[in-house]
Amino acid sequence: MRRKRWWSGGVVGLLILMGVVGGCTGGGDHGGGGGCLPFGEVEPNDTPLTAEVLGGLSVGACDIIYGSLSDPADVDSYSVLVRESLTLVVTFDPSPLVDLEVQLLEADTGQLLRDCGNSVVPEVCAVPVVVGEVALAVDVVVTSLSGAGPYTLTLNAQ
Ligand SMILES: [Ca+2]
DSSP states (O other), X not given: OHHHHHHHHHHHHHHHHHHHHHHOTTTTSSOSTTOOEXXXXXXXXXXXXXXXXXXXXXXTOEEEEEEEESSTTOEEEEEEEEOSSEEEEEEEEEOTTEEEEEEEEETTTXXXXXXXXXXXXXXXXXXXXXOOSSOEEEEEEEEEEXXXXXXXXXEXXX
């Protein structure tokens, strides 16, 4: 009798566990509660080959990057793996010392997905990303139009 009850509890527990895992498609990329995962910038990151890898993005996930362009010629590249079709909402918040340009490229082909323009207008850039059966690597490239200084970049997958 006792053994049977234990087994029932085990099945229920397993189903609950499966439900939790199935419901969180981010696979641990977001800490729950909708908070953004923080990243510090790591140099060198000037080229697609040295892009800082931020990991996978699924709907509901969010990364926030604290970076800095050390001089007007500096380039900062970040690589995300988009796991499903989603809209990537990029928000950039530079220091007044720097005027940024942010571009999103398909990592494998180098094809431009969206030029988000400079940091004056707009400061928010929504980029639809269509993903087939295989996850798509996207490079986010930050350059300076003028000046140099720190910035905050938020990648929100919706
Ligand atoms: Ca750099």
